[in-house]
Amino acid sequence: MKKAPSPKKALKYFIDFVGDDILVGHSVGFDLSFINHHWALHGGIALANRSWDTAEISRVWLPYTSDHKLTTLIKHFGIKLENAHRADADATATGELLIRLSEHILSHFPLLVNARLLDLSKQARLDDSLYSYIYKLVEYQRRFALSGPKPKPPQTMKPNVLEHHGNGDPRLGIEEVFAEQGLFSQKFPNFEFRAGQLEMAREVEESFRAQRHLAVEAGTGVGKSFAYLVPAIAFAEQQKARVVVSTNTKNLQEQLFYKDLPQLKAMLPLPFKAALVKGRENYVCERRWEEFLVEQTRGISPYEAQSLLNLFVWKMLTISGDVSENSSFDRNRFSTVWRKICSDRYLCAGRKCPHASRCYVMSLRKHVETFTPSTDSARVGQQNTLAASATLATTIRAEAGFSSNHWPSASLSAPSTTGRTSDETSLSLVCEENLGSGTFTDSTQVRPSRMSSPVVSTLAFLATSSCSI
Numbered sequence: 001m002k003k004a005p006s007p008k009k010a011l012k013y014f015i016d017f018v019g020d021d022i023l024v025g026h027s028v029g030f031d032l033s034f035i036n037h038h039w040a041l042h043g044g045i046a047l048a049n050r051s052w053d054t055a056e057i058s059r060v061w062l063p064y065t066s067d068h069k070l071t072t073l074i075k076h077f078g079i080k081l082e083n084a085h086r087a088d089a090d091a092t093a094t095g096e097l098l099i100r101l102s103e104h105i106l107s108h109f110p111l112l113v114n115a116r117l118l119d120l121s122k123q124a125r126l127d128d129s130l131y132s133y134i135y136k137l138v139e140y141q142r143r144f145a146l147s148g149p150k151p152k153p154p155q156t157m158k159p160n161v162l163e164h165h166g167n168g169d170p171r172l173g174i175e176e177v178f179a180e181q182g183l184f185s186q187k188f189p190n191f192e193f194r195a196g197q198l199e200m201a202r203e204v205e206e207s208f209r210a211q212r213h214l215a216v217e218a219g220t221g222v223g224k225s226f227a228y229l230v231p232a233i234a235f236a237e238q239q240k241a242r243v244v245v246s247t248n249t250k251n252l253q254e255q256l257f258y259k260d261l262p263q264l265k266a267m268l269p270l271p272f273k274a275a276l277v278k279g280r281e282n283y284v285c286e287r288r289w290e291e292f293l294v295e296q297t298r299g300i301s302p303y304e305a306q307s308l309l310n311l312f313v314w315k316m317l318t319i320s321g322d323v324s325e326n327s328s329f330d331r332n333r334f335s336t337v338w339r340k341i342c343s344d345r346y347l348c349a350g351r352k353c354p355h356a357s358r359c360y361v362m363s364l365r366k367h368v369e370t371f372t373p374s375t376d377s378a379r380v381g382q383q384n385t386l387a388a389s390a391t392l393a394t395t396i397r398a399e400a401g402f403s404s405n406h407w408p409s410a411s412l413s414a415p416s417t418t419g420r421t422s423d424e425t426s427l428s429l430v431c432e433e434n435l436g437s438g439t440f441t442d443s444t445q446v447r448p449s450r451m452s453s454p455v456v457s458t459l460a461f462l463a464t465s466s467c468s469i
């Protein structure tokens with residue numbers, strides 16, 4: 001440090017070095033304000049250079065990455081970064097990121113889309129950094145519109161329906177899956193036999209079979225998710241019934257759907273179909289979206305334009321219409337806009353809606369309804385979402401990390417399986433983050449307790465009101 005130049009000298013060197021060039025940075029506003037602040041202390045004038053922010057750019061065109069941190073994006077594009085968080089390495093990686101982002105945009109998004117985004121960035125009245133970047137892109141695309149390669153559709157979002165056709169004998173017993181030498185021990189390289197998991201799975205299976213409720217208390221590491229998912233799938237397959245798994249949080253719901261069920265799909269011979277179901281306000285309404293876009297062409301507020309900048313590409317790519325998959329969109333910050341475009345039961349025309357054939361909610365509902373053929377069965381699913389079985393509720397609560405002092409005040413009722421003729425096995429995942437309350441005691445042991453109930457054909461975890469779509 002002794003030989004290091006003084007801050008004034010270093011800043012002067014930097015300012016001469018950048019001249020009038022465009023400054024590129026990841027969340028560049030922070031660095032610029034830092035530089036300008038210290039430069040002002042030495043009597044300097046704030047930099048007037050244009051800047052391009054790779055974080056802001058990625059939020060517009062990459063709504064499906066888990067977040068927009070430099071490390072995440074670098075990994076996404078496979079950019080090498082040795083010595084992360086060191087100034088030189090981060091700066092080089094950011095430059096590389098800008099190049100990859102621009103290539104990604106030009107190869108996947110046509111001129112029409114980018115021109116619309118340009119319009120939005122103007123309406124958003126942000127500083128002109130994003131506008132100037134999109135302007136350059138659009139200018140380039142206009143120039144090469146006829147001669148350049150045509151953009152190919154980019155990667156789309158994950159589907160919210162999962163189907164497994166089965167690949168072996170579906171009459172697989174619980175012991176054969178969870179036992180020391182069972183299916184899991186062959187399929188999981190680091191499988192550790194857990195007596196608690198096997199015991200829990202047996203209890204769940206037995207509760208399904210005997211049609212009674214069960215509460216299980218089990219600590220971390222027991223392998224609870226598989227211990228209820230496997231018997232639930234087996235039950236649904238055997239009875240040709242539908243099972244509702246209601247979780248306490250959306251995180252757990254997504255973990256079950258995107259991590260646990262694909263693993264089961266890869267190893268279980270049992271066929272099943274699963275859908276990820278949330279309250280309808282989580283889904284964008286096709287009709288209201290169209291209306292909002294028409295509004296946009298007539299002029300919307302900067303706040304609305306900012307929100308659309310982070311919705312537009314996601315809406316192009318989404319399969320499910322579920323906004324929680326959009327990591328660019330801040331639903332709290334833009335709640336007013338989201339309320340304008342989300343599906344709303346009071347404003348929904350249902351099957352009479354001209355957009356029904358493209359509607360995310362209708363499509364998901366159709367998937368769930370076709371899991372069982374009769375409309376009665378479909379209603380039963382909703383009913384179970386509303387009036388839950390307490391079966392296994394504690395397991396989910398433990399996984400959701402809730403304090404032990406609350407117990408869902410769910411009524412115990414479930415439909416009969418009689419009369420079902422469907423040959424489809426199905427699993428729906430619903431989630432409601434609001435809970436009732438009661439009491440419960442912590443334990444790291446598996447502790448089942450049985451509650452008799454006349455019929456339990458549908459399994460619902462912590463289901464409360466307003467989960468159904």
Ligand code: SF4
Nearest residue numbers: 285286287348353359
């Ligand atoms: S059916 Fe309802 S939710 Fe779907 S697009 Fe039409 S109005 Fe929106």
